[in-house]
Amino acid sequence: xxxxxxxxxxxxxxxxxxxxxxxxxxxxxxxxxARGWYTLTTISALxxxxxxxxxxxxxGVGIGSWGSNNGVDWAWDITNFVWxxxxxxAGTLISAVLLLFRQKWxxxxxxxxxxxxxxxVMCAAIFxxxxxxxxxxxxxxxxxxxxFGSLWPNFNSPxxxxxxxxxxxxxxxxxxxxxxxxxxxxxxxDRVIKPWQKKMYGFLSFGWGGSARHWSRFEEVSLVLAxxxxxxxxxxxxxxxxxFATSIVPGWHTTIFPPYxxxxxxxxxxxxxxxxxxxxxxxxxxxxxxxxxxxxxMNIVIIVTGSIVGVAYLTELFVAWYxxxxxxxxxxxxxxxxxxxxxxxxxxxxxxxxxxxxxFKKIRTSIVATFILSIVVNIGMWFxxxxxxxxxxxxxxxxxxxxxxTPSFIDVGIFVGTIGMFGTFFLLFSRYFPVIAQAELKxxxxxxxxxxxxxxxxxxx
Amino acid sequence: MATTKQIIHGVFGDEVPMIEACKKLRASGIRIKEVxxxxxxxxxxxxxxxxxxxxxxxAFLYGITGTGLATLMxxxxxxxxxxxxxxxxPTWAYYFAIPAxxxxxxEATVFCAAHGMALTYLLRCMLVPGAKAKNPxxxxxxxxxxxxxxxxxxxxxxxxxxxxxxxAEEVNHKGxxxxxxxxILEDAH
Numbered sequence: 156x157x158x159x160x161x162x163x164x165x166x167x168x169x170x171x172x173x174x175x176x177x178x179x180x181x182x183x184x185x186x187x188x189a190r191g192w193y194t195l196t197t198i199s200a201l202x203x204x205x206x207x208x209x210x211x212x213x214x215g216v217g218i219g220s221w222g223s224n225n226g227v228d229w230a231w232d233i234t235n236f237v238w239x240x241x242x243x244x245a246g247t248l249i250s251a252v253l254l255l256f257r258q259k260w261x262x263x264x265x266x267x268x269x270x271x272x273x274x275x276v277m278c279a280a281i282f283x284x285x286x287x288x289x290x291x292x293x294x295x296x297x298x299x300x301x302x303f304g305s306l307w308p309n310f311n312s313p314x315x316x317x318x319x320x321x322x323x324x325x326x327x328x329x330x331x332x333x334x335x336x337x338x339x340x341x342x343x344x345d346r347v348i349k350p351w352q353k354k355m356y357g358f359l360s361f362g363w364g365g366s367a368r369h370w371s372r373f374e375e376v377s378l379v380l381a382x383x384x385x386x387x388x389x390x391x392x393x394x395x396x397x398x399f400a401t402s403i404v405p406g407w408h409t410t411i412f413p414p415y416x417x418x419x420x421x422x423x424x425x426x427x428x429x430x431x432x433x434x435x436x437x438x439x440x441x442x443x444x445x446x447x448x449x450x451x452x453m454n455i456v457i458i459v460t461g462s463i464v465g466v467a468y469l470t471e472l473f474v475a476w477y478x479x480x481x482x483x484x485x486x487x488x489x490x491x492x493x494x495x496x497x498x499x500x501x502x503x504x505x506x507x508x509x510x511x512x513x514x515f516k517k518i519r520t521s522i523v524a525t526f527i528l529s530i531v532v533n534i535g536m537w538f539x540x541x542x543x544x545x546x547x548x549x550x551x552x553x554x555x556x557x558x559x560x561t562p563s564f565i566d567v568g569i570f571v572g573t574i575g576m577f578g579t580f581f582l583l584f585s586r587y588f589p590v591i592a593q594a595e596l597k598x599x600x601x602x603x604x605x606x607x608x609x610x611x612x613x614x615x616x
Numbered sequence: 617m618a619t620t621k622q623i624i625h626g627v628f629g630d631e632v633p634m635i636e637a638c639k640k641l642r643a644s645g646i647r648i649k650e651v652x653x654x655x656x657x658x659x660x661x662x663x664x665x666x667x668x669x670x671x672x673x674x675a676f677l678y679g680i681t682g683t684g685l686a687t688l689m690x691x692x693x694x695x696x697x698x699x700x701x702x703x704x705x706p707t708w709a710y711y712f713a714i715p716a717x718x719x720x721x722x723e724a725t726v727f728c729a730a731h732g733m734a735l736t737y738l739l740r741c742m743l744v745p746g747a748k749a750k751n752p753x754x755x756x757x758x759x760x761x762x763x764x765x766x767x768x769x770x771x772x773x774x775x776x777x778x779x780x781x782x783x784a785e786e787v788n789h790k791g792x793x794x795x796x797x798x799x800i801l802e803d804a805h
Contacts, residue, residue: 173759307693307698311716316720327726330731342757344757345749362748367650368650370653371668379729383726387723390719397719594655597655
């Protein structure tokens with residue numbers, strides 16, 4: 156047990172013992188759900204239902220039911236795909252990168268951030284699977300031996316790289332998440348009394364024992380998986396950006412895309428984690444574990460990544476002017492002053508201006524301000540993808556293919572549906588799964604618990 | 617002569633006295649069978665003589681397998697079986713198009729390393745769906761730290777004294793069993 160400096164603010168507030176942590180984490184599972192939980196779940200489930208109907212309609216009549224048209228052939232589908240994938244990035248970043256950097260504050264948030272990643276990638280997958288037009292032929296994306304002769308997918312195509320990147324990302328995140336969950340399921344199994352719960356958590360815990368051998372392997376697996384996930388998380392959004400950057404469309408054909416997309420992904424992901432955290436914290440009364448300090452740390456990451464995104468926007472503008480390529484120049488002029496300029500200015504306002512408010516300590520430690528700004532950031536990041544995709548495709552090289560874009564009712568339905576699905580899954584997760592990685596949290600109790608720190612300080616004097 | 621062995625659980629409320637007790641037990645030549653804790657306790661594995669896990673080596677081997685498989689697959693599909701002719705520039709040899717193959721090679725490496733390692737971990741710990749709980753006392757996943765001893769009679773008494781001296785909340789005897797002489801090996805520490 157190494158001592159931690161007294162001036163560091165404790166990460167676990169109140170007089171907590173190991174037993175108290177167990178009790179607090181298991182409370183939502185053993186007890187009755189709050190009324191807020193039922194309200195939110197009902198709303199989410201209704202949105203999800205609307206999404207399912209829209210999905211069924213799309214599969215029935217085809218993607219002609221969307222607002223996409225001949226010029227704007229990628230629209231809300233890819234916008235939503237990139238948005239969801241971006242949101243998914245925070246989970247792995249928190250659990251992998253912050254693990255490698257030994258950041259103790261990750262422990263209260265990593266579990267739900269990883270859950271968020273998994274659900275967000277599921278939402279993203281819906282759009283890529285649908286946008287092919289005939290989703291029942293999606294198996295052709297994979298290099299399977301087939302009846303069409305030697306017809307293999309094209310490994311030179313970034314779209315195929317994306318198939319591999321997203322599926323690897325999804326499965327690895329899922330495994331990383333589950334391996335972390337096993338010890339906590341073990342704890343729940345040993346605590347619950349109702350027979351069906353005992354059975355269910357017994358099954359889910361895979362017979363976890365918590366012996367020294369288990370733990371030493373567990374830590375090794377966590378560390379190596381974190382090491383593998385860190386480059387993975389950067390590769391996934393880089394590859395998503397290649398979908399655009401390797402094309403010749405003005406406004407897309409830029410080398411700045413990979414880092415700019417990764418920073419944007421972390422930016423929106425952290426914002427989404429904050430939105431969810433603040434709700435979870437309230438509903439399950441976890442204020443002692445998800446403290447204002449945690450919120451502040453996350454807001455600092457938002458300032459950093461938000462500023463990188465802001466610099467990237469300005470760099471794009473500068474390079475468009477400096478390159479002397481008139482197509483590029485027009486693409487950016489069109490974004491800022493064209494028919495869809497409102498979306499560009501929403502993007503600029505939400506992504507460049509709003510995160511800078513977090514420089515004020517009052518704002519970044521205010522729960523209400525954080526909640527509002529975290530939603531504003533995600534609106535801004537959705538518009539970033541909308542601007543990149545739709546505004547650009549409205550005005551490509553040939554004026555005869557210029558077009559405008561209006562989403563259809565079905566487009567809106569699928570998008571709201573994925574938000575509903577995400578919400579439903581997350582709420583179910585928060586009710587039946589341990590929302591905080593309690594075993595890991597117990598390892599920092601001695602060093603970062605409030606009463607433990609006070610006791611240690613008193614012993615010194 | 618047949619020997620009787622005893623199973624003893626030393627239960628602690630905190631990891632610090634438990635570590636101390638482990639050290640004392642080892643110092644007096646008593647073998648610790650296993651330690652069960654609610655969370656990872658650093659250094660305990662070396663203390664009770666658990667060798668360092670080789671899972672990371674496995675992960676490396678799985679990873680290079682993934683690299684190899686991806687290379688082989690893309691070479692077969694893009695070069696050997698059907699050289700893809702894009703704009704009159706067919707992939708005559710693998711190295712012509714290596715930059716395009718890097719992302720999938722990387723993803724396949726990570727895929728195989730992560731899943732291979734995860735599966736090895738689960739099987740090595742015998743963590744499979746529906747397996748029975750492996751902790752001898754259900755409180756060890758909550759807030760109790762348990763030292764599991766499996767000792768001969770004469771050592772058992774000494775061990776019990778050490779456990780109590782070092783602040784064990786409970787010392788539970790979980791029965792004894794008789795070992796036939798042919799099964800007895802010299803105690804290895």
